[in-house]
Amino acid sequence: MIWPSHTCSSRLLQDGLLLPLADARGSVAGSQSAPAVLSRDSKGAVRQPAGFPRACSRGFSIGLGLIAALSGLSLNAAIVSGSVVLRESRIDSVARGKDYSGVVISLQSAGRPGSVPDGQAGGAHATMLQKNKMFTPHILPVVAGTTIDFPNGDPIFHSAFSSYSGQIFDLGLYPPGKSRSVRFDRPGIVRVFCNIHPSMSAIILVLKTTFFAVTPRDGSFRIDVPPGSWDLSVFHERATEESLQALSRRILVTSDGLRLPPIAVSEAGYLLTPHKNKFGREYDPLPDDKTVYPGARQ
Ligand SMILES: [Cu+2]
Numbered sequence: 001m002i003w004p005s006h007t008c009s010s011r012l013l014q015d016g017l018l019l020p021l022a023d024a025r026g027s028v029a030g031s032q033s034a035p036a037v038l039s040r041d042s043k044g045a046v047r048q049p050a051g052f053p054r055a056c057s058r059g060f061s062i063g064l065g066l067i068a069a070l071s072g073l074s075l076n077a078a079i080v081s082g083s084v085v086l087r088e089s090r091i092d093s094v095a096r097g098k099d100y101s102g103v104v105i106s107l108q109s110a111g112r113p114g115s116v117p118d119g120q121a122g123g124a125h126a127t128m129l130q131k132n133k134m135f136t137p138h139i140l141p142v143v144a145g146t147t148i149d150f151p152n153g154d155p156i157f158h159s160a161f162s163s164y165s166g167q168i169f170d171l172g173l174y175p176p177g178k179s180r181s182v183r184f185d186r187p188g189i190v191r192v193f194c195n196i197h198p199s200m201s202a203i204i205l206v207l208k209t210t211f212f213a214v215t216p217r218d219g220s221f222r223i224d225v226p227p228g229s230w231d232l233s234v235f236h237e238r239a240t241e242e243s244l245q246a247l248s249r250r251i252l253v254t255s256d257g258l259r260l261p262p263i264a265v266s267e268a269g270y271l272l273t274p275h276k277n278k279f280g281r282e283y284d285p286l287p288d289d290k291t292v293y294p295g296a297r298q
Pocket residue numbers: 133157158159194195196197200
């Protein structure tokens with residue numbers, strides 16, 4: 001089965017395409033299975049659409065919906081919605097502009113910790129673009145087992161590496177128009193940098209669940225999940241681990257869905273510290289792209 005290049009987990013759920021594997025298998029009580037997409041590749045690994053955001057193919061959706069219907073599967077999904085506000089920010093645009101973007105809300109099925117074992121989401125792809133000396137998106141949540149492509153959309157060389165925490169990798173330096181990829185199997189926070197442009201940074205949040213959302217500027221979020229008991233977690237790059245931990249909670253989602261009260265995330269205690277390059281050294285003050293990258297278009 002061929003997946004469209006851009007699909008979204010919420011939309012798939014609305015269309016009744018995403019189900020916990022336990023449901024997909026009928027009554028597998030107490031199963032360690034995970035929420036996942038109703039498809040497996042030739043090796044038996046669960047396949048999941050790339051990157052989650054954006055539009056879905058309607059024809060494709062109808063096709064999968066038909067498969068689900070023929071299989072006699074439950075298509076129930078309920079909506080968990082709410083909003084995030086950022087407090088005590090030292091960043092002017094956040095405090096004044098009420099920019100509450102980039103907060104990740106995720107839901108893990110309660111009582112089934114680690115419900116997506118490493119590798120089970122094999123085949124899933126997401127993209128982190130290098131453009132205008134930035135990684136886009138800046139915050140990218142994925143389920144463990146996802147492969148992320150890092151295409152270089154600039155007329156200069158870039159690299160991508162992480163040596164701080166989470167999964168360590170180094171894609172080296174590569175030219176305009178090329179792309180390199182990494183598969184992320186270990187849940188955790190991966191801080192991504194370019195080895196020659198200190199302004200380039202991003203965070204990949206590797207999760208054990210496919211049920212998550214990233215807030216836009218207004219801080220709103222909406223996640224479609226099967227009714228049940230869920231553990232809610234919050235991630236924000238400018239919040240301390242302790243304050244985020246205090247925001248986690250267990251929620252009960254009925255078939256009517258659940259509207260949560262506003263979630264206030266504090267940026268107090270966050271310190272912006274400059275990062276080093278992959279050699280653990282300071283960046284050159286002014287990288288000369290022309291000199292360093294012969295052959296690159298300007
Ligand atoms: Cu770069």
